Amino acid sequence: MDIAIGRGKTARRAYGIDEIALVPGVRTLDPSLADTRIRIGEIEREIPIIASAMDGVVDVRMAVLLSELGAMGVLNLEGIQTRYADPEPILDRIASVGKSEFVGLMQELYAEPIKPELIQQRIKEIKERGGIAAVSLTPAGAVKYREDVTSAGADLLFVQATVVSTAHLSPESTIPLDLVQLCQELPIPVVLGNCVTYEVALNLMKAGAAAVLVGIGPGAACTSRGVLGVGVPQATAVADCAAARDDFERETDKYIPVIADGGIVTGGDICKCIACGADAVMIGSPIARAAEAPGRGYHWGMATPSPVLPRGTRINVGTTGTIAEILTGPAKLDDGTHNLLGALKTSMGTLGAKNMKEMQQVEVVIAPSLLTEGKVYQKAQQLGMGK
Numbered sequence: 001m002d003i004a005i006g007r008g009k010t011a012r013r014a015y016g017i018d019e020i021a022l023v024p025g026v027r028t029l030d031p032s033l034a035d036t037r038i039r040i041g042e043i044e045r046e047i048p049i050i051a052s053a054m055d056g057v058v059d060v061r062m063a064v065l066l067s068e069l070g071a072m073g074v075l076n077l078e079g080i081q082t083r084y085a086d087p088e089p090i091l092d093r094i095a096s097v098g099k100s101e102f103v104g105l106m107q108e109l110y111a112e113p114i115k116p117e118l119i120q121q122r123i124k125e126i127k128e129r130g131g132i133a134a135v136s137l138t139p140a141g142a143v144k145y146r147e148d149v150t151s152a153g154a155d156l157l158f159v160q161a162t163v164v165s166t167a168h169l170s171p172e173s174t175i176p177l178d179l180v181q182l183c184q185e186l187p188i189p190v191v192l193g194n195c196v197t198y199e200v201a202l203n204l205m206k207a208g209a210a211a212v213l214v215g216i217g218p219g220a221a222c223t224s225r226g227v228l229g230v231g232v233p234q235a236t237a238v239a240d241c242a243a244a245r246d247d248f249e250r251e252t253d254k255y256i257p258v259i260a261d262g263g264i265v266t267g268g269d270i271c272k273c274i275a276c277g278a279d280a281v282m283i284g285s286p287i288a289r290a291a292e293a294p295g296r297g298y299h300w301g302m303a304t305p306s307p308v309l310p311r312g313t314r315i316n317v318g319t320t321g322t323i324a325e326i327l328t329g330p331a332k333l334d335d336g337t338h339n340l341l342g343a344l345k346t347s348m349g350t351l352g353a354k355n356m357k358e359m360q361q362v363e364v365v366i367a368p369s370l371l372t373e374g375k376v377y378q379k380a381q382q383l384g385m386g387k
Contacts, residue, residue: 016218016233017263017272021367027352034348035355036341038280040257041189041210043132043155045280046070047327047341048356049270050259052284053136053158054221054302055079056094056295056314059087060122064131065292065323073287074134074158075122076302077149078141082119083112087294094314095296102314103304110305114141116148123152136160139177150187158191162216162224162303162311165195166203183208194261196232201241201258205248211257213282214241218263220285221301224311234263235276242277242360266336267343274344274359275351285315286337290323334384 002010038048051058051066051073058066058073059081066073080087080094090109097105119135126133134156137145142159149157159182166179183190192204193213204212215238217224217231225231232240238260249255257279264270264283273281288299297319301312321332329339336343353359371385378386 014233014236015366017235017269018371019233019366019368020235020272020276020364021370022272022275022347022351023363023365024350025352025362029349029352029354031342031345031349033354034345036344036348038257038356040156040191040280043072043189045072048274048280048344049327049340050074050134050280050282051287052219052261052282053079053160054284054288054300055081055091056299057284057287057293059294060125060129060131062287062290062292062294062323063126063133064129066287066327067126067131069324069327071327072132072134074136074156074282075126077119077122077135077137077145078114079302080109081122082114083110085115085118091294091296094300095298099314103310106300106305106310106314107307111307114145116145119145119148120152123149123154127153132156134158139164142182143177146182146186154188156189156191156210157186158193158213160193160213160302162228162230163194163200164192164204165200166207179204179207179209183210191259193259195241196237198240198244201244202248205244205254205256209256211259211279212241212245213259213261214238214278215260215262215282219261219301219312220263220265220317221299221304221312221315222262223301223313224303227309227311234260235272238273238276238278245277267340267347268336270340270344271347271359272364274356275362275364277360279356279360285317286326286340287323289317289320289337290326291319291321292323293319335387336385 047070049071053074053076063073123133133154136158189210191211192209195201196216218234259280260273260278261282285299288295299317300314304312329342331338351362378384
């Protein structure tokens, strides 16, 4: 139901992850029986968690580790890893600078040109070590570097921007990226995003996307919502785009996974995104907290170093455990940020969901007090859910 903002302007109510809760049904399930697999193209993963293409989250080593654990990491091909042959001193500088100098330093460091030979080298390094080479480019980057990506043997290409659509208008001097042509011509699956509406998600699926990324602005290091005023709370965005996926499947018999991207910190967040219709999640800050993460305990967004309009910041997330402890346990923390796969399986067991499709069908209620009800002591003492 539309709500009147004022004369001549109405709005639809949208909901964030923190405003909903999952309702147990009449059946429960041993968590070991829960099937959490996700498939994108021909690639199947046991853990439906994808590490974001951010320089503080994924490098070659992390991409390989995530592959070994049964998840996946996406390497940013327009970041530090492809601008510098040795990115370690650069990452040290980013971690050491103060808050007031940070944006200027980032703009300076990211002004270094991208080197196509490093794009190929990083992809080959991941492949040589047995990892899944999932990589990310902006639409403009996809125009420039698509041949480098495919010739190096990448497994998946994520084409990402704040908003990606099939109806993009460009100046006459600019050659726009034809998403339909890209998906048809590349020999590897192409994941497209980001979007937050039914119509755009459906159009991206019709364009040939192997999966669609959902989320504008909810990420921990993202400031797009403050800078641009653009975004839709993630629970509503995921549900709308999942509806597009289901309608597209009915029309074509093709199932295109929906990936909730951003705003996801705990195992409970993952469970609620899947209950809203997601097939997998893309997360940044939880992975940036791993001892093996390249960010040295810091996390920053892809648009942070923009030379004209930064839409991200650097946050100190700290280091809380190994990537194995964060994904598969055993958990060392009590706040839901460790053993994310265990949390998902346990939630599915509690809800009686045998697989991801059943998890997408569980009952959801509006629950604005979900995270605060009865948690006075935790909040006062900054423990558990009160941190």
